[in-house]
Amino acid sequence: MASIGFNELYFLLQGLKWTVALTIIGFIGGGIFGLLVALARTAESKALQRVTTGYIAIFQGTPLLMQLFVVYYGVALVGLNVDAWIAVAIAFTLHASAYLGEIWRGGIQAVPKGQTEAAKALGLHYTSRIKDVILPQALKISLPATIGFLVQLIKGTSLAAIVGFVELSRAGQIVSNQTFRPLTVFAIVGVMYFLICWPLSLWGARAERRLQTAAR
Amino acid sequence: MPQTNASQTPLIAMEGVGKWYGAYHALKNVNIQVAKGEKIVLCGPSGSGKSTLIRCINHLEEIQEGKITVEGTVLTDSTGAVDAVRREVGMVFQSFNLFPHMTILENCTLAPMRVKKVSKAEAEATARKYLERVRIVDQADKYPAQLSGGQQQRAAIARALCMEPKAMLFDEPTSALDPEMVKEVLDTMIGLARDGMTMICVTHEMGFARQVADRVVFMAAGEIIEEAPPEEFFSNPKHQRTRAFLGEILAHH
Numbered sequence: 001m002a003s004i005g006f007n008e009l010y011f012l013l014q015g016l017k018w019t020v021a022l023t024i025i026g027f028i029g030g031g032i033f034g035l036l037v038a039l040a041r042t043a044e045s046k047a048l049q050r051v052t053t054g055y056i057a058i059f060q061g062t063p064l065l066m067q068l069f070v071v072y073y074g075v076a077l078v079g080l081n082v083d084a085w086i087a088v089a090i091a092f093t094l095h096a097s098a099y100l101g102e103i104w105r106g107g108i109q110a111v112p113k114g115q116t117e118a119a120k121a122l123g124l125h126y127t128s129r130i131k132d133v134i135l136p137q138a139l140k141i142s143l144p145a146t147i148g149f150l151v152q153l154i155k156g157t158s159l160a161a162i163v164g165f166v167e168l169s170r171a172g173q174i175v176s177n178q179t180f181r182p183l184t185v186f187a188i189v190g191v192m193y194f195l196i197c198w199p200l201s202l203w204g205a206r207a208e209r210r211l212q213t214a215a216r
Numbered sequence: 217m218p219q220t221n222a223s224q225t226p227l228i229a230m231e232g233v234g235k236w237y238g239a240y241h242a243l244k245n246v247n248i249q250v251a252k253g254e255k256i257v258l259c260g261p262s263g264s265g266k267s268t269l270i271r272c273i274n275h276l277e278e279i280q281e282g283k284i285t286v287e288g289t290v291l292t293d294s295t296g297a298v299d300a301v302r303r304e305v306g307m308v309f310q311s312f313n314l315f316p317h318m319t320i321l322e323n324c325t326l327a328p329m330r331v332k333k334v335s336k337a338e339a340e341a342t343a344r345k346y347l348e349r350v351r352i353v354d355q356a357d358k359y360p361a362q363l364s365g366g367q368q369q370r371a372a373i374a375r376a377l378c379m380e381p382k383a384m385l386f387d388e389p390t391s392a393l394d395p396e397m398v399k400e401v402l403d404t405m406i407g408l409a410r411d412g413m414t415m416i417c418v419t420h421e422m423g424f425a426r427q428v429a430d431r432v433v434f435m436a437a438g439e440i441i442e443e444a445p446p447e448e449f450f451s452n453p454k455h456q457r458t459r460a461f462l463g464e465i466l467a468h469h
């Protein structure tokens with residue numbers, strides 16, 4: 001049995017770096033598209049509502065793993081020769097946009113109708129109504145669920161290993177195979193995930209408590 | 217000051233207005249003209265269409281029949297017409313509808329900055345002027361939740377005034393207030409009336425109606441049943457339904 005030294009730890013940290021990078025990309029890309037999804041889902045146009053309802057249903061009704069495969073082989077099929085990286089980033093962005101879109105749709109609809117009416121009566125246009133009046137309130141309402149999804153997303157990045165992407169879990173597997181110390185290696189990997197996810201979960205719980213006190 | 221004069225075009229006119237919610241006929245052939253500076257009190261039983269009527273004037277609700285004109289602009293579904301009308305007409309709601317994530321001052325400056333594109337400094341100066349007028353300028357930097365109901369409603373009035381509208385619509389502005397706060401809001405509205413604001417007020421405050429209304433309009437089941445100056449309306453109501461309604465209102469006060 002080989003020992004776990006600096007090189008092994010360094011390799012795991014490299015994996016951690018990709019996990020974090022993939023999460024950030026998925027969250028930012030998913031956030032931007034998710035906002036569009038949420039806005040379309042709550043728009044007055046019935047056609048937009050239907051299209052986005054379908055989009056959300058597809059991504060919530062299929063496993064993330066399958067979405068990864070479809071995008072990974074799909075981009076190859078349309079003749080694009082892209083990196084695993086880009087394929088995975090696209091898949092996570094799409095996945096996150098559907099979930100965040102649905103979470104924020106709920107937040108937008110939880111803002112009392114009187115807010116939109118007051119804004120309209122003042123002559124504010126759609127952009128200002130959304131940006132200045134509705135979203136600040138909706139995102140606050142949605143913060144606990146958004147953080148909850150972020151934690152899911154971090155853990156979900158481990159699925160990217162399946163298409164050859166070396167993130168933290170895959171790095172752990174490789175080190176474990178080299179050192180024959182699976183328990184120690186995965187304990188370290190687990191602690192790394194935990195150290196990222198736990199503070200986020202705490203933050204989410206605190207945001208939720210704050211909302212509940214504010215509602216009382 | 218010239219009094220309302222027949223040749224003058226009305227500031228707000230509704231002609232043969234019909235409104236349906238799905239199959240439900242909420243407004244039936246509504247005709248009403250409001251001259252500049254005129255104060256109308258709109259009353260009637262719950263569900264008679266009072267809110268619907270005033271919400272049609274600033275296009276919070278669409279009409280299916282008839283015509284609404286505000287300051288010469290015919291209200292259509294076009295953005296241009298809706299914008300033009302909303303610039304002239306302010307609205308105050310029963311539930312205040314202040315923006316809870318903004319201070320009172322920010323509530324008052326948002327629309328002037330976004331819609332009229334005035335500078336922040338200018339918007340704040342205007343806001344302070346109107347907050348002074350509703351006597352809560354000392355609360356300018358607080359958030360709505362930190363104010364009493366009466367203060368919040370006065371802030372909402374100031375917010376509407378900051379757009380310098382030609383007319384104000386009030387939808388039961390004192391109905392959500394504790395009794396001890398009703399007077400401060402009514403006093404603010406009386407002050408506004410004295411300064412010559414054109415007003416349509418949905419309210420059951422009959423003391424207010426007597427004091428400021430030029431005309432009291434009574435609605436039932438989506439129709440305007442009767443309208444008259446307050447003395448006449450209260451002392452000599454013509455319709456059975458008006459008498460029944462007044463009997464109930466007065467019994468409660």
Ligand SMILES: Nc1ncnc2c1ncn2[C@@H]1O[C@H](COP(=O)(O)OP(=O)(O)O)[C@@H](O)[C@H]1O
Pocket residue numbers: 237240242260261262263264265266267268269
């Ligand atoms: N958005 C709506 N959808 C369906 N029906 C409505 C809606 N708003 C009001 N109504 C109905 O229209 C009628 C008039 O309502 P409203 O104008 O609010 O009356 P009022 O203000 O006089 O109490 C009521 O019967 C009410 O139930």
Ligand SMILES: [Mg+2]
Pocket residue numbers: 266267268387388
């Ligand atoms: Mg009403």
